[in-house]
Amino acid sequence: MAQVVFTFGDDVSTDAIYPGRFMATVLPTETPQFAFADYTELNTKLKAGQVPPGSVLVAANNFGCGSSREQAASALKGYELIIVAKGFARIFLQNSANLGLRTIICPDIAAAEGDDLEITATRVLNKTRGTAHPIVPLPKARQDIIDAGGLIAYTRKRLMEKHAKA
Amino acid sequence: MGMTLVQKILARATGQRTVAVGDVVEPAVDLAMSHENGALVMNQFFEIYQGTGLEPKVWDPSKIAIVLDHRVPAETSKTATNQKKIREFVASQGIGRFHDIRGDEGGICHQILPEHGYTLPGQVIVGTDSHTTSHGAVGAFAFGIGATEMAGVWSLGSIFNVEVPATVKVVVKGALPPRVLPKDLILHLIGALSAEGANFKVIEFHGSTIASMSMSGRLTLCNMSVEAGATSGMVPADAETERYLREEAGVTGPLDMLAPDPDAEYARVVEIDASTLVPQIACPHTVDNVKGVDAVSGVKVHQIVIGSCTNGRLDDLEVAAEILRGKRVAKGVRMLVFPASWRIYRQALKQGFLADLIDAGAVIMNPGCGCCLGVHEGALGDNEVALSTTNRNFKGRMGNPKSEVYLCSPAVAAASAVAGVITDPR
Numbered sequence: 380m381a382q383v384v385f386t387f388g389d390d391v392s393t394d395a396i397y398p399g400r401f402m403a404t405v406l407p408t409e410t411p412q413f414a415f416a417d418y419t420e421l422n423t424k425l426k427a428g429q430v431p432p433g434s435v436l437v438a439a440n441n442f443g444c445g446s447s448r449e450q451a452a453s454a455l456k457g458y459e460l461i462i463v464a465k466g467f468a469r470i471f472l473q474n475s476a477n478l479g480l481r482t483i484i485c486p487d488i489a490a491a492e493g494d495d496l497e498i499t500a501t502r503v504l505n506k507t508r509g510t511a512h513p514i515v516p517l518p519k520a521r522q523d524i525i526d527a528g529g530l531i532a533y534t535r536k537r538l539m540e541k542h543a544k545a
Numbered sequence: 546m547g548m549t550l551v552q553k554i555l556a557r558a559t560g561q562r563t564v565a566v567g568d569v570v571e572p573a574v575d576l577a578m579s580h581e582n583g584a585l586v587m588n589q590f591f592e593i594y595q596g597t598g599l600e601p602k603v604w605d606p607s608k609i610a611i612v613l614d615h616r617v618p619a620e621t622s623k624t625a626t627n628q629k630k631i632r633e634f635v636a637s638q639g640i641g642r643f644h645d646i647r648g649d650e651g652g653i654c655h656q657i658l659p660e661h662g663y664t665l666p667g668q669v670i671v672g673t674d675s676h677t678t679s680h681g682a683v684g685a686f687a688f689g690i691g692a693t694e695m696a697g698v699w700s701l702g703s704i705f706n707v708e709v710p711a712t713v714k715v716v717v718k719g720a721l722p723p724r725v726l727p728k729d730l731i732l733h734l735i736g737a738l739s740a741e742g743a744n745f746k747v748i749e750f751h752g753s754t755i756a757s758m759s760m761s762g763r764l765t766l767c768n769m770s771v772e773a774g775a776t777s778g779m780v781p782a783d784a785e786t787e788r789y790l791r792e793e794a795g796v797t798g799p800l801d802m803l804a805p806d807p808d809a810e811y812a813r814v815v816e817i818d819a820s821t822l823v824p825q826i827a828c829p830h831t832v833d834n835v836k837g838v839d840a841v842s843g844v845k846v847h848q849i850v851i852g853s854c855t856n857g858r859l860d861d862l863e864v865a866a867e868i869l870r871g872k873r874v875a876k877g878v879r880m881l882v883f884p885a886s887w888r889i890y891r892q893a894l895k896q897g898f899l900a901d902l903i904d905a906g907a908v909i910m911n912p913g914c915g916c917c918l919g920v921h922e923g924a925l926g927d928n929e930v931a932l933s934t935t936n937r938n939f940k941g942r943m944g945n946p947k948s949e950v951y952l953c954s955p956a957v958a959a960a961s962a963v964a965g966v967i968t969d970p971r
């Protein structure tokens with residue numbers, strides 16, 4: 380069971396997820412402290428360890444729009460959050476697959492803070508409300524990267540294959 | 546069935562006769578651009594090689610460009626150290642297209658690439674920056690990627706798992722009225738499409754207005770296409786592309802003037818009559834919150850910004866200088882000007898535009914991203930309002946979540962600087 384810890388509207392930008400002023404910090408081990416830095420309550424809870432891994436952020440359309448900064452995905456990955464949204468912006472979705480951050484595309488998701496969700500392969504079940512919401516599967520291309528354990532592992536494998544052939 | 550421009554480019558980059566929308570392809574990359582975030586790319590690049598027993602070596606140092614622009618000169622020791630690591634990496638890997646913090650070669654990446662003739666029609670260009678869409682202005686397929694993806698490109702020279710995007714065709718006809726600029730056109734389009742209206746799609750620009758628009762204006766359009774969610778904005782190469790690349794960018798080699806087929810299939814066609822446009826303003830805190838200038842004229846501003854990869858080129862500085870010549874920036878207003886490159890800075894100096902702006906009270910900053918992303922200089926105070934020619938107005942973008950940013954053309958910015966409130970420049 381996964382609990383919804385925060386809900387957002389449309390167009391949550393990467394400036395909101397990871398403000399530009401912290402962009403000189405790049406290492407995935409260091410970025411989580413600045414996740415949602417300007418949402419003081421959420422940021423404080425995250426840093427205090429009050430949000431267990433596997434907790435869910437629910438958003439509407441176009442989550443992760445704006446800058447390509449990978450820190451936005453690595454900061455959320457640091458807390459092993461799951462993002463369930465009606466839709467995502469392209470670069471953020473790709474960065475998430477590359478880094479292993481779980482993103483669930485769920486066009487008619489309806490959930491409030493505190494709701495308990497169960498995420499299956501095809502649906503998000505809102506246990507609190509007794510509703511079910513279908514998931515749009517990730518494109519196969521992205522799923523392959525996730526299955527390989529992220530883009531670093533995927534690229535490493537490809538690199539080794541290339542050198543084995545050469 | 547004919548192909549759109551992006552289909553044609555991807556077919557060629559993958560050695561196929563045709564590709565269909567939705568196909569997953571792995572095109573070879575012609576140009577891979579990074580800026581300060583090259584430091585993170587390096588980190589991921591070395592991680593890929595970990596445990597492989599192979600020596601970390603980029604696939605082709607001649608196809609990698611790195612431009613220091615986001616925090617120049619460095620504002621903290623942390624940034625300076627990252628920039629130093631990048632310099633060392635560039636030297637050890639033999640990367641040729643490196644633009645350091647120097648008056649003879651520096652500027653914003655999205656200006657430096659076209660200006661130096663690195664970007665060509667028909668290329669596949671990736672950059673670790675969302676505004677890499679800019680380079681579609683020369684007829685390339687150019688899009689933003691993350692740092693780890695770029696590390697993959699540096700390793701293998703191709704970009705994995707690209708889905709061939711559908712295309713929105715935007716046809717613009719009619720002459721833009723005086724002091725209505727390409728920025729007003731793209732703001733209008735973003736307002737009409739919404740911030741996600743072109744998500745996962747490419748925008749292809751056509752029509753008589755585009756045909757007679759300079760490369761500078763086309764760069765503005767393609768730059769901001771990402772604000773409608775587009776993977777890339779593209780202008781098929783034409784006479785102006787050739788003129789720009791030959792005369793301004795010094796390209797001497799052959800040009801591949803790839804064009805979409807007349808019977809290409811588009812996801813949507815949007816038609817705009819440019820002659821009816823008025824100056825547009827993107828209001829806080831989303832870029833698609835676009836209104837005609839009338840709706841917000843009179844709003845008091847504290848900081849005016851002219852610059853960035855969107856509107857820091859010579860024609861932008863020219864229109865601002867023209868409006869401000871012999872006038873003064875209103876009391877209580879700071880006006881900051883960031884030319885997009887040092888080449889533009891020198892041209893504007895020579896033509897007297899910078900003197901006009903300084904005489905009016907503007908502060909000329911060194912070329913670079915400046916205050917566009919709120920990390921370096923020109924931050925806003927609590928409850929202050931900025932009117933800026935940059936491309937994003939998200940909450941906190943200019944360094945302070947308690948401030949507001951309105952986006953506009955350089956003509957609106959200059960006229961408003963004089964009045965101290967948002968003003969119609971016509």
Ligand code: SF4
Binds near residue numbers: 614615654853855935
């Ligand atoms: S000027 Fe602004 S939008 Fe352009 S590259 Fe720099 S930070 Fe990004």
